[in-house]
Amino acid sequence: MLRKGFAFAALGFVLIAGPVLAATTEEEPADIHWSFEGPFGKFDKEQVQRGYKVYREVCSACHAMEQMSFRNLGQKGGPFYDPKYPNPNNNPVVKSLAHDIQVKDIDTDTGDVISRPATPADKFPAPFANEYAARASNGGSLPPDLSVMAKAREGGPRYIYSLLSGFKTPPAGLTLPAGKYYDPYFPGDLSGSWHGAAKAVPEGGAIGMPPPLAPGKVTFDDGKPSTVKEEATDVAAFLMWAAEPKMEERKQFGFGAMIYLLIFSGLLYASYKRLWRNVEH
Amino acid sequence: MADTVAGASPDLHASGEDPNRRDFIHIAAGVAALGAVGGLAWPFIDQMNPAGDTLALASIEFDLGKVVEGQQVVVKWRGKPLFVRYRTAKEIEAAIKDDHADLRDPATDESRHKPGKAQYLVLVGVCTHLGCVPTFQGGDYGGWLCPCHGSVYDTSGRIRKGPAPLNLAVPDYAFLSDSKIKVG
Amino acid sequence: MSGHSTYEPKSGFERWLDSRLPIIRFANDTIITFPTPKNLNYWWTFGGVLSLMLGIQIVTGIILAMHYVPNADLAFNSVEHIRRDVNYGWLVQFMHANGASMFFLAVYIHIFRNLYYGSYKAPREVLWILGCIIYLLMMATGFFGYVLPWGQMSFHGAVVITNLIGAIPVVGPSITTLLWGGFAVDNPTLNRFFSLHYLLPFMIAGVVGLHIWALHVPGNNNPTGVNVKSETDTVPFHPYYTVKDGFAISVFLIVYAAFVFYMPDALGDAANYIKANPLQTPQHIVPEWYLLPFYAILRAVPNKLMGVLGMFAAIGTLFVLPWLDTSKVRSMRYRPTARIYYFIFILACLVLGVCGAHAPDDLVIPHSGGVQFLDADLDSYVWLSRIGALYYFAYFWVITPLLGLTETPLPVPESISSPVLSHPASAPAGAVASPEKRG
Numbered sequence: 060m061l062r063k064g065f066a067f068a069a070l071g072f073v074l075i076a077g078p079v080l081a082a083t084t085e086e087e088p089a090d091i092h093w094s095f096e097g098p099f100g101k102f103d104k105e106q107v108q109r110g111y112k113v114y115r116e117v118c119s120a121c122h123a124m125e126q127m128s129f130r131n132l133g134q135k136g137g138p139f140y141d142p143k144y145p146n147p148n149n150n151p152v153v154k155s156l157a158h159d160i161q162v163k164d165i166d167t168d169t170g171d172v173i174s175r176p177a178t179p180a181d182k183f184p185a186p187f188a189n190e191y192a193a194r195a196s197n198g199g200s201l202p203p204d205l206s207v208m209a210k211a212r213e214g215g216p217r218y219i220y221s222l223l224s225g226f227k228t229p230p231a232g233l234t235l236p237a238g239k240y241y242d243p244y245f246p247g248d249l250s251g252s253w254h255g256a257a258k259a260v261p262e263g264g265a266i267g268m269p270p271p272l273a274p275g276k277v278t279f280d281d282g283k284p285s286t287v288k289e290e291a292t293d294v295a296a297f298l299m300w301a302a303e304p305k306m307e308e309r310k311q312f313g314f315g316a317m318i319y320l321l322i323f324s325g326l327l328y329a330s331y332k333r334l335w336r337n338v339e340h
Numbered sequence: 341m342a343d344t345v346a347g348a349s350p351d352l353h354a355s356g357e358d359p360n361r362r363d364f365i366h367i368a369a370g371v372a373a374l375g376a377v378g379g380l381a382w383p384f385i386d387q388m389n390p391a392g393d394t395l396a397l398a399s400i401e402f403d404l405g406k407v408v409e410g411q412q413v414v415v416k417w418r419g420k421p422l423f424v425r426y427r428t429a430k431e432i433e434a435a436i437k438d439d440h441a442d443l444r445d446p447a448t449d450e451s452r453h454k455p456g457k458a459q460y461l462v463l464v465g466v467c468t469h470l471g472c473v474p475t476f477q478g479g480d481y482g483g484w485l486c487p488c489h490g491s492v493y494d495t496s497g498r499i500r501k502g503p504a505p506l507n508l509a510v511p512d513y514a515f516l517s518d519s520k521i522k523v524g
Numbered sequence: 525m526s527g528h529s530t531y532e533p534k535s536g537f538e539r540w541l542d543s544r545l546p547i548i549r550f551a552n553d554t555i556i557t558f559p560t561p562k563n564l565n566y567w568w569t570f571g572g573v574l575s576l577m578l579g580i581q582i583v584t585g586i587i588l589a590m591h592y593v594p595n596a597d598l599a600f601n602s603v604e605h606i607r608r609d610v611n612y613g614w615l616v617q618f619m620h621a622n623g624a625s626m627f628f629l630a631v632y633i634h635i636f637r638n639l640y641y642g643s644y645k646a647p648r649e650v651l652w653i654l655g656c657i658i659y660l661l662m663m664a665t666g667f668f669g670y671v672l673p674w675g676q677m678s679f680h681g682a683v684v685i686t687n688l689i690g691a692i693p694v695v696g697p698s699i700t701t702l703l704w705g706g707f708a709v710d711n712p713t714l715n716r717f718f719s720l721h722y723l724l725p726f727m728i729a730g731v732v733g734l735h736i737w738a739l740h741v742p743g744n745n746n747p748t749g750v751n752v753k754s755e756t757d758t759v760p761f762h763p764y765y766t767v768k769d770g771f772a773i774s775v776f777l778i779v780y781a782a783f784v785f786y787m788p789d790a791l792g793d794a795a796n797y798i799k800a801n802p803l804q805t806p807q808h809i810v811p812e813w814y815l816l817p818f819y820a821i822l823r824a825v826p827n828k829l830m831g832v833l834g835m836f837a838a839i840g841t842l843f844v845l846p847w848l849d850t851s852k853v854r855s856m857r858y859r860p861t862a863r864i865y866y867f868i869f870i871l872a873c874l875v876l877g878v879c880g881a882h883a884p885d886d887l888v889i890p891h892s893g894g895v896q897f898l899d900a901d902l903d904s905y906v907w908l909s910r911i912g913a914l915y916y917f918a919y920f921w922v923i924t925p926l927l928g929l930t931e932t933p934l935p936v937p938e939s940i941s942s943p944v945l946s947h948p949a950s951a952p953a954g955a956v957a958s959p960e961k962r963g
Contacts, residue, residue, distance in 0.1 A: 083807055098786050126604045130396045148396055168403070180396045203798075207604065210789060211797035246807070302797075305607065305614040312615065313785025320778045323376060326369040327771035333365055334767055338562055338759060366763075373770065383612035387587055392609035 084262040085246040086225075088217040093296050098314070101307055102300050107138035109279050110297025113290050115160075116277050118205060121197060121268075123185035126206035127301055129157035130179040136307045138300065148179045157181060198238035200267025209295070209302035216295040218244065223291040226270040230261055239265035399524030401516065404460060412476050414465060417523055421465035421473050422511065423484075424521075427495060431482060432458050435496035438481075445507045449496045452510055462521065463497045464511050469504035484508070530557050554740060559758035560765050561746035563940050567637040568744070569772030570630050572765075576773055577627040578732065582725050584620040585669075592672065594718035596711035599674035600799045618788040624666050625791045626780045628814035631659060640866060642854030643745040649846040651738040654731055656842045661728045663839075666812060668721035674714060675796030676806045682709045682717070684809060688822070691832040708802065748940055749854025757940040808883065816880030817873050820909040821916065823884050826899055834913065841920045848920055850928030858934040865923050872915040879909035 094103040111132065114124070132139045133147030144150040157177040162184045166173045177184070186202075187193035194201050203211075212218045221244040229241040232255030247264015272290045283289055300306070400417055402424060407413045412425035427435075435449040453461055467474050467486040478485025479492035481500050486492075491502030498507040513523040531549040533539040542549055591610050593602040606613035635655070638644055644652035671682045686703055690696045705712030743752060752758055759765075783790065791813060795806040811819050818835050825831035841848075856863045884906035895902040 126601065126608065128393070128396065130392075131608075134392065146395070168406070207797045211794055213794050215794075303607070303614075309614055309618070309785055309788070313781065316781050316785060317778065319372075319376065319379070320774060320781055323369070323372045324771060324774040324778065326365065326372050327767060327774050329365045330369040331767045331771045334763055338764065366767075369767070369770070383615050384583065384587060386611045387613060387616060388590065389611050391591075391605070391611065391613070393605065394609075 083246045083248050083264070084260070085264065086221070086243040086262050088214040088221040088244060089225075091217060091220055091292065093216060093292070093299070095296065095299060095306065098310060100310070102136070102138070103296065104138050104140075105281055106293050106296045107300045109277075109281065109283060109289075110293040110295070110300075111138055111156075112279065113272075113277050113294040114205070114297055117271050117290075118294065119183070119186060121186055121193070121202040122205045123187070123202075124183045124206045124301060125185060125204055127183045128179070129153055129160075129177055129181055129183070131301075131304055132156060133179065134304065136300075136304055138297070150179070153179045160184060198267055200238075202268065205298055205301070207302045209299040211302075215302075216299045219295040219298055220291045222266075223272055223294065224287050231255075233261060235265045239267060240269055242266045397524075399522055401520060401522050404519045404521060407460075409459070417464075417511070422523060423461070423463045423465040423476075423497075423508070425461040425463070425476075427459050427461055431495040434482065435494060435498075438494060438496075438498075444499050444505065447496075447498060447507055452496050452498075452507075454513075454515060457515065460521075461495075461497060462511065462513050462523065464509040466509070467491055467504055468499065468506040468508065469502070474508070529553050554736070555766070556760065556762045558740065558761040559743065559752070559755065560761045561744050561752055561757055561940055562759045562764070563746050563748065563757075564744060564765070565747055566772055567633070567640075568746075569769045570634040570637065572769035573630045573773050573776045574627070574634060575732070577623060577630055578725070578729060581620065581623050581627060582729070584616050584623060585722070585725065587616045588620055589722060592718075594672070594715050596674060596714050596800070599672060599714060603673045615784070618784045622780065622783040622788060622791060624669060625812070625814065626776070626783070627662065628666065630776070631662060632814070635659070636870060639869075640856050640863075641745055641747060642749055642849070642851070642856065644846050645849060645851075645854050646846065647742045648738070648745065651735060651742070652846055653843055654735040654738055656839075658728055658731050658735060659842075660839065661724055661731065663815065665721060665724040665728065666814065668717045668724070670812055671714065671717045672721060673796060674800045676798040676800055676804075677793045677796040677809070679709060679800035679802065680805050680809050681811055682713065685811075686713075688832050688835075691829040693829065710802075745854065746940055747855060747857060748937055749857070750937055750940055753939040753941075810881055813877065813881075816878075817876035817912075817916075818880075820876040820880035820905075821913045823880075824906060824909040824913045838913075838916060841917065845920060845924070849924050850926075851924075851931070851933070852928070853933040853936055858936050859927075859931060860934065861931045862927050865919060865927065868915065869919045872912045872919070876909060876912040876916065879905045879912060884909070 094100055094106070114122075130147040130153065131137055133144065133150035133153035134140060135145075137147070139150060139152045139156070140147070141150055141152065147153050157179050160177045160183075161174040162177040162181050164173055164175050165171070187196060190201060209215045209219060214221070222242055225244045226240055226242050229235055232253060233241065233249060234252050234254065235241060236252075241261075241263065243261065243263030245264040245266040247266075249264060250260045252265065253260045272287045274287060275285050277285050277290055279285055279289075303309075397418055400415065402413075402415060402422075404424065404426070407424055407426040409426045410428045410431075412423050414421045414423060416422070432449070439448045439450075449458070465473050467488065469486065469489055469491050472486050472488035474484035474486040474491070474493060476484060478487075479501070481492055481494035483493040483495045483497060483500075486502065486504065489503050491504035492500050493504075493508055494500050496507075497510075499505070511523055513521050516522050529549055529552075531542075531552040533542045533548070538548060541547070588606060591602065591606045591613065593599060603617065606617050608614075610616075638652070638655070667681075667685060671678045686700055686709060689703060690700045692699065701707065703713070704710065705716060746752075793806075793810065798806075810816070818838055821838050822831045822835040825834045851859065851862065853859055856866055882905040884904065885900065886905050887901065887903045888905060888908050889903055892903050897907065900906045
């Protein structure tokens with residue numbers, strides 16, 4: 060609702076206060092910043108590359124990204140874009156990244172399902188065949204698709220960062236069911252599992268995902284120290300890029316459009332004033 | 341604007357200013373409006389061009405072992421039929437013989453297959469007249485006959501008779517091994 | 525269309541065409557020589573803005589329809605495909621989504637301008653009713669359009685709104701099933717909503733044609749509300765208002781562009797980036813901002829049927845407004861008392877909008893309350909929305925009729941030209957054509 064409130068303000072409305080979601084609570088996401096924020100913000104390519112590695116080595120074990128293809132990594136604005144290869148299908152880095160991953164295909168001779176190394180044109184393969192398989196492997200929880208995750212949650216990348224780095228051991232008085240973990244940034248209602256004072260129900264919720272990140276879990280190619288903070292920041296940047304790969308193009312186009320419109324308005328205003336100067340009104 | 345004249349007629353030429361300067365601002369505004377429409381027109385037209393996923397359509401690999409001598413196999417490639425034909429020695433000979441015949445779209449048979457692989461002819465199976473799919477071994481030359489308007493192609497896929505202007509196109513392809521090709 | 529046509533064919537071809545299809549004469553009389561009061565302020569420029577927005581929505585909509593797939597399994601991915609892979613698809617999609625909001629923003633300004641200057645009054649009742657029809661069609665189109673991306677909010681918004689019909693006694697459930705084409709919102713529903721979403725804008729365009737026709741018979745109202753008396757009160761529409769409207773449109777486009785390019789998702793809901801899941805409702809379901817006041821009225825009434833009736837009555841009331849207003853004076857510029865009630869009315873609409881965005885049980889002032897009244901806490905949004913809804917209806921059905929009979933308006937000028945001379949504020953006639961300052 061924060062963004063909606065923002066919009067109202069921009070429209071000249073006054074919103075009294077952000078609404079409180081029915082009974083769920085969560086902590087405000089951490090105040091962390093990325094290079095892609097603001098009207099001129101751009102993605103930090105190295106950061107998005109590191110983020111891809113985190114996704115590939117950690118998240119992709121459970122989370123699909125069905126909107127993404129390997130070619131996206133090498134398209135204009137993508138983390139592995141190389142001006143030498145305007146067609147990402149020819150980009151050797153993208154080719155080798157794709158080649159590392161096996162995808163399912165149909166053998167046209169036999170009709171059998173086979174595995175083969177991916178090509179840039181292939182989509183990221185899903186870790187599970189279907190929703191039921193995904194739930195069965197994750198204690199009944201469904202790991203959501205991450206393609207547009209950075210836009211699908213209030214707070215966006217900030218929420219993702221906070222969630223990933225914010226796991227806590229449950230405070231005394233909170234008994235969570237087996238296979239659930241406590242994260243104060245995950246929206247939820249913990250009153251059912253709370254045995255402490257009625258007014259002091261901890262914020263946040265019980266999430267089915269175990270803390271996925273750990274120091275040293277991913278070895279970054281550029282030698283960045285692999286802390287949880289670094290991993291979470293980078294993967295959040297990667298997911299933001301994946302959620303809107305055309306963001307840089309949008310802002311660039313917008314800058315031109317704004318300048319044009321300002322000049323256009325100025326010209327029209329001058330024209331209008333000139334036309335009307337002898338009309339008394 | 342302070343010295344507005346009460347009841348002034350809306351006469352554009354009432355002021356004694358240089359009319360060129362007066363017109364300039366109106367013309368500039370008009371041009372800017374046209375520019376804005378033009379600037380937006382391009383994205384609105386370009387959206388009809390092939391999208392990113394279409395452009396990225398995978399190239400295909402094909403195992404030539406599937407084609408029997410004297411036959412052809414049709415596979416789908418970028419939405420179009422692709423003819424892979426295993427020509428007999430007789431068919432190759434007929435094609436070479438006509439290299440210097442009166443061809444509408446002159447091309448030697450040599451130029452239409454990979455060096456040393458004369459038996460394999462790989463063609464885009466789309467008639468160059470209006471896009472129908474020619475039928476195998478139809479027509480007078482033993483190549484293909486387009487059922488729509490009777491274009492006749494020879495065993496090298498060259499246009500010999502009928503309304504089509506050009507030979508059947510040869511796509512970009514390469515031999516990955518002796519029996520495997522990659523198209524696109 | 526009104527009065528004597530001043531068009532004179534210049535060439536032989538124009539004469540030939542004019543006696544067969546007088547289309548140039550029509551265009552000339554409609555947008556070139558059409559006599560327009562010379563004192564229209566910037567609030568009058570939104571008609572032009574709205575025409576442009578309708579055009580933009582239709583053009584971008586047709587483009588989106590070239591790539592969109594109205595199928596429950598593919599709709600969400602096809603919208604993502606537009607944003608990611610189609611050339612400039614992100615631009616077209618963001619223009620269309622934010623264009624809807626801008627369209628409504630402009631129509632609300634247009635409507636409130638109308639209410640302030642009494643433009644709905646005789647002889648412009650039909651013009652006003654046509655406008656109300658356009659507004660209704662816009663709401664329907666906006667609702668159908670919001671369903672198409674098939675996100676969580678799309679889906680559950682469609683569920684909630686179609687269930688409203690179920691409140692109608694006896695036939696309600698059958699109509700709902702008919703509307704769904706099944707036993708829940710599903711693929712058939714999406715398919716027909718797409719069809720209707722494509723159809724309605726052209727109906728809007730048709731009614732807009734009638735709206736402009738009905739405008740050109742009596743001509744424009746103006747900030748004084750006084751009828752045009754002579755030619756000195758008017759200027760030809762072109763170039764005076766084409767350029768002025770053009771300037772206003774350009775400024776409006778800057779606001780529009782700011783949303784499209786720098787905060788394209790600000791007016792949407794994050795939940796709509798999640799694929800529709802019929803098994804799970806988002807925690808907080810809200811309609812698009814432009815429908816929030818009506819949503820608040822709906823929820824203000826504890827009875828389902830009465831709530832639905834209340835919501836439709838809120839829109840229906842607008843249609844009879846010309847006959848509820850008893851005032852002889854059009855413009856509120858000369859009705860100081862009415863003006864106060866008018867601004868409270870705007871406030872009530874905004875408050876209703878805020879209420880619509882909140883859960884009914886939420887407290888307006890956090891950590892206060894505790895005074896239970898009837899079914900809810902006095903400090904809750906449901907009570908605030910009841911106050912707002914009450915004022916909404918009272919404004920039209922009680923205040924407007926009574927005020928016209930009881931108030932004493934200020935002296936109304938003889939003609940459009942005369943108040944300009946007597947009105948001291950207009951002497952410098954600075955940047956704004958309006959001699960008044962309004963919020």
